[in-house]
Each structure stands twice: as structure tokens, then as C-alpha cells.
Amino acid sequence: MYSILDFFTIGIGPSSSHSVGPMRAAKSFVDQLREHDQLSQTARVKVTLYGSLALTGKGHGTDKAVLLGLMGETPDGVDVDSIDKRIAEIDETHRLNLGGERAIEFDHENDLKFDRKTKCKVHPNQMKLVAYDAEGETLAEQVVYSVGGGFVLTAADVEAIKAAKAAGLKRPDDRPYPFRTGADLLARTQETGLPISGVVRLNEIARRPEPEFRSEVLKRWQVMQQCVEKGCRTEGILPGGLKVRRRAAALYRKLQARGQSQDPLATLDWVDLYALAVNEENAGGGRVVTAPTNGAAGIIPAVLHYYMRFCNGASEDNVVRYFSVAGALAMLYKENASISGAEVGCQGEVGVAASMAAGALTEVLGGSVKQVLQAAEIAMEHHLGLTCDPIGGLVQVPCIERNAVASVTAINSSRLALAGDGEHHVSLDKVIATMRRTGADMSAKYKETARGGLAIEVNVIEC
Ligand code: SF4
Structure with missing residues (x-):
């Protein structure tokens, strides 16, 4: 079963499903070649991207991510400033250093294909990797699915999950306080007398030992803060051809110059700033923390920055509690619906992140467990049906601004819940089930294909 840390992984932009997942899949393929003593025999590798990976992969940097993974890089370890140079070297030399230890021929155009026609039957984010020896014989072949949030499943994993579901089996859960639904989570808190963060702890x-858990959480918080800082001082145009200008740096200067404001909503400008800074870094391929996806990576840090700067009680302990509650809520969505825009639209990315942030903020502000679940429910309820239609397949418009708007919604959802007694009409479990069904009913063109909505209103020249 998941750890909450699985939903906050340190990686690179712009997409968890389209860059982080494919990079991990490519690296894992090469690791397996090494394990089976096939790396030294490999003369060529071919990768094919299908479905949403093919349709929006260019804008999402999927090709670069795959090449880096083939070279043995990881999303959290790769030097983000060296990426463009390394990709340019492959294009110039037509050679790739497989697993960082074996130079093979590699033709970017022909060895990495975007197949936009073949239909994906299992999951819309499909990729196939094949390794050949010097005679052109197949050494190894693998089909994998990038299922959102950087998680990757092999075809065998998918079959095993299907078989388990058909047999009525549930995923083994060895946690001392297991939960799969909001109702389970409420029951665990009632049995233990602990808040949600206490059950998660x-x-x-x-x-793992508690100091290690805390340090892993605080490491993620530190990367989030560094990401905001970098976003607040980086100017320019984002890559991809849409010519979207970064706005966070100018907004930061404006807010600094303004000082104390009489405007009662001035705090919201700071929330917007934090979200814009993170999502501009993400769109620029910078270092971000997936939370629970990259497209939605600004919301968890924006709301936590808001809490740490403007609310009483800010402390490291409460940072750990915030991540714990947010991660527990992410598990409910992953287990009962989806956190993949290609599967359920943006409600599964920005909607889920807003719901996580709303619930987490509510606990650190002193809300009861019922109020936490209500805040999470409110935030998702008002994101139901949100489509994914990124212009040019880039994680820029509407994604960057959408994170700012959703961060404010998360704060407002928390305030609405804290104003009541936690009793509410629609349970979190019902809204999660509704989100899943709404995603299933949603036309495929609104699920990370850039073939509907805003995406077809603006032409983009890819570069
Ligand atoms: S519209 Fe939402 S789901 Fe789609 S790429 Fe942007 S942030 Fe991700």
C-alpha cells in the first residue's frame, strides 16, 4: 500500500504522467536489461509513445524524459540545467549513452516515435520499449502505462490488478491502521482518538523510523520553497512556442514594493504568486515536487506558504501534519478514482490537489476530522467536470493560472468547513465516486489530448 511520500516526489517539470513517469519507465527498462545481462548486447533501443503520450508528448517533454531515462537519469537526480545540452548532443552525434555506460546509435526521429493513431485499450498513456542486438534480433520488449502522478504500471501489473478485482481481492494492506475510503479514515480516527495526521504518522x-519520515517530508517542503524562490526571480518566455510570459517575478516585485496593504484581499495576491511561481518553474522543466501531479504542483505549496506566512501556529510539526493529511486524501483519490488528467480530466489533477490542500489546511488550522473531510469534499465538489485542454499540449494555459485559482478555492473551502460543525450532505466518498464517473463519461478530447476546448482555439508553432 502507498506511503504518503509517494504522492510528493521530487522531480522535474512539466508533467508527472508525461515526463516523470516515462523517464522512470525508460530507466527501469534499462535497469532490467542490465539485471538480465543484456545491456552489453544491446545495439539499439526503440520507443513508441501512444495515446495521450503521443498527442501531447511533444509539449509535455515526453521525448526528452524518455531519452534521459534511457541514459539512466532519475527525475529527482537529473541536473535540470544540463538537459537541453544533453539532448542536443544526442541529436548531433546520433549516439546515446545507454544506462550511462554503453554508447549506442540513436536516431531521435526514427527510434522514438509518436504513434497518434493506434488506440490504447488499457490506459491512454501507453509506451512500448524494445531493445535489439547487433543483428536486429529482439532482446527485450516491454509495454508500460504512465498512470498519473509519476506512477508506472507494466502490462503484467495491469493484468494482475484486473485479475484481483475480478476475484474480489483487494490490494494487500499491511498498515496498522488501514483505510481505503473517507469513511474508513474517519473510523480509524475515532478508534484511536487521533487526528488524520496522527493515524498517518x-x-x-x-x-520507517519517525526521524526518517519527518526528514523526508521536510526535504520535500524545502524543495517546494526553493521552487517558489526560483520562480519568483526567473523572467522570460516559457518554452514550447506558445510564447507565454512568466509573470511571477514581476508580481513578486510588485508585492514587495507594495508593503503592507489596506486591501482586505491582499493576501490572495501572495497565494496567486506562490502558485504561479511553482507552475512556471514546472512549465519551464525545472525542479518541482509532484503533488499529486506536476500540472497541479502549485496548489499544495501555495496553500502551505499561505499558512506558514499568514496563519497562527506555523511550525515544522504542522508542516508534517499538513503533508500527512494531504497524502492521506491523495490515497483516497488514487484508490477510488484517478489522479490522471488523461483518465478523468483536470478534476483528477487540479481538483484533487485543491481537495488535498483544503483538507490539510483545515487540520492545521484546528478543524475536526469531519471538518477536514468536508473541506476536501467542498474543494472537489466545485471542480467536478473540470476538463483537461492544454493549449498546444503544453502545461501552461490554462494550467498555470488554474493552480492559482484552485489554491484560493482550497483556502475558501477550508474556511467554509471551519465555519460549520463538520456535518455535511455529500460525503467525501460520494464526491470521489462522482468524480470517477464524471471522468468516465467525459469525452476523450477533454482528457489530455489537446483536441478539444481551449486547446483548439489557439494555434501553436512547436519549436
Ligand atoms: S489542464 Fe489540468 S490536467 Fe490538463 S495538463 Fe493542465 S493541469 Fe494537467
């Missing part, structure tokens, strides 16, 4: 320290 017991589950997490059952698998």
Missing part, C-alpha cells in the same frame, strides 16, 4: 512509522 502511525502507519508511516510502522515502515
Whole structure:
């Protein structure tokens, strides 16, 4: 079963499903070649991207991510400033250093294909990797699916999950306080007398020592802060051909110059700033923390920055509690619906992140467990049906601004819940089920294909 840390991984922009997942898949393929003593025999590797990976992969940097993974890089380890140079070297030399240890021929155009026609039956984010020996014989072949949030499943994993579901089996859960639904989570808190973060803490320290858990959480918070800082001082035009100008740096200067404001909503400008800074870094291929996806990576840090700067009680302990609650809520969505825009639209990315942030903020502001679940429910309820239609397949418009708007919605959802007693009409579990069904009913053109909505209103010249 998941750890909450799985939903906050340090990686690179612009997309968890289209860059982080494919990079991991490519690296894992090469690791397996090495394990089976096939790396030294490999003379060529071919990768084919299908479905949403093919349709929006160019704008999402999927090709670069795959090449980096083939070279043995990881999303959290790669030097983001060296990426363009390394890709240019492959294009110039037509050679790729497989696994960082074996130079093979590689023709970017022919060895990495975007197949926009073949239909994906299992999951819309499909890729196939094949390794050949010097005689052109197949050494290894793997089909994998990037299922959102940087998670990757092999075809065998998918079959095993299907078989388990058909047999009525549930995923094994060895946590001392297991939960799959909001109702389970409420029950665990009632049994233990602990808040949600307390239940999460017991589950997490059952698998690793508490100091390690805290330090992993705080490391992620530190990367989020560095990401905001970098976003606040980086100017220019974002890559991809849409010519979107970065706005965070100018807004930061304006807010600094303004000082104390009499405007009662001045705090919201700072929330907008934090989200814009993160999502501009993400769109520029910078270092971000997936939370729970990259397209929605600004919301969790924006709301936490808001809490740390403007609310009483800010402390490292409460940072850990915030991540714990947010991660527990992410698990409910992953388990019962989806966090993939290609599967359920943007409600599964920005909607989920807003719901996580709303619930987490509510706990650190002193809300009851019922108020936490209500805040999470409110934030998702008002994102139901949100489509994914990124212009030019880039994670820029509407994604960057959408994170700012959703961060404010998360804060407002928390305030609405805190104003009541936690009793509410629609349960979190019902809204999650509704999100899943709405995603299933949604036309494919609104699920990260850039073939509907805003995406067809603006022409983009890819570069
Ligand atoms: S519209 Fe939403 S789901 Fe689609 S790429 Fe942008 S942030 Fe991700």
C-alpha cells in the first residue's frame, strides 16, 4: 500500500504522467536489461509513445524524459540545467549513452516515435520499449502505462490488478491502521482518538523510523520553497512556442514594493504568486515536487506558504501534519478514482490537489476530522467536470493560472468547513465516486489530448 511520500516526489517539470513517469519507465527498462545481462548486447533501443503520450508528448517533454531515462537519469537526480545540452548532443552525434555506460546509435526521429493513431485499450498513456542486438534480433520488449502522478504500471501489473478485482481481492494492506475510503479514515480516527495526521504518522512509522519520515517530508517542503524562490526571480518566455510570459517575478516585485496593504484581499495576491511561481518553474522543466501531479504542483505549496506566512501556529510539526493529511486524501483519490488528467480530466489533477490542500489546511488550522473531510469534499465538489485542454499540449494555459485559482478555492473551502460543525450532505466518498464517473463519461478530447476546448482555439508553432 502507498506511503504518503509517494504522492510528493521530487522531480522535474512539466508533467508527472508525461515526463516523470516515462523517464522512470525508460530507466527501469534499462535497469532490467542490465539485471538480465543484456545491456552489453544491446545495439539499439526503440520507443513508441501512444495515446495521450503521443498527442501531447511533444509539449509535455515526453521525448526528452524518455531519452534521459534511457541514459539512466532519475527525475529527482537529473541536473535540470544540463538537459537541453544533453539532448542536443544526442541529436548531433546520433549516439546515446545507454544506462550511462554503453554508447549506442540513436536516431531521435526514427527510434522514438509518436504513434497518434493506434488506440490504447488499457490506459491512454501507453509506451512500448524494445531493445535489439547487433543483428536486429529482439532482446527485450516491454509495454508500460504512465498512470498519473509519476506512477508506472507494466502490462503484467495491469493484468494482475484486473485479475484481483475480478476475484474480489483487494490490494494487500499491511498498515496498522488501514483505510481505503473517507469513511474508513474517519473510523480509524475515532478508534484511536487521533487526528488524520496522527493515524498517518502511525502507519508511516510502522515502515520507517519517525526521524526518517519527518526528514523526508521536510526535504520535500524545502524543495517546494526553493521552487517558489526560483520562480519568483526567473523572467522570460516559457518554452514550447506558445510564447507565454512568466509573470511571477514581476508580481513578486510588485508585492514587495507594495508593503503592507489596506486591501482586505491582499493576501490572495501572495497565494496567486506562490502558485504561479511553482507552475512556471514546472512549465519551464525545472525542479518541482509532484503533488499529486506536476500540472497541479502549485496548489499544495501555495496553500502551505499561505499558512506558514499568514496563519497562527506555523511550525515544522504542522508542516508534517499538513503533508500527512494531504497524502492521506491523495490515497483516497488514487484508490477510488484517478489522479490522471488523461483518465478523468483536470478534476483528477487540479481538483484533487485543491481537495488535498483544503483538507490539510483545515487540520492545521484546528478543524475536526469531519471538518477536514468536508473541506476536501467542498474543494472537489466545485471542480467536478473540470476538463483537461492544454493549449498546444503544453502545461501552461490554462494550467498555470488554474493552480492559482484552485489554491484560493482550497483556502475558501477550508474556511467554509471551519465555519460549520463538520456535518455535511455529500460525503467525501460520494464526491470521489462522482468524480470517477464524471471522468468516465467525459469525452476523450477533454482528457489530455489537446483536441478539444481551449486547446483548439489557439494555434501553436512547436519549436
Ligand atoms: S489542464 Fe489540468 S490536467 Fe490538463 S495538463 Fe493542465 S493541469 Fe494537467
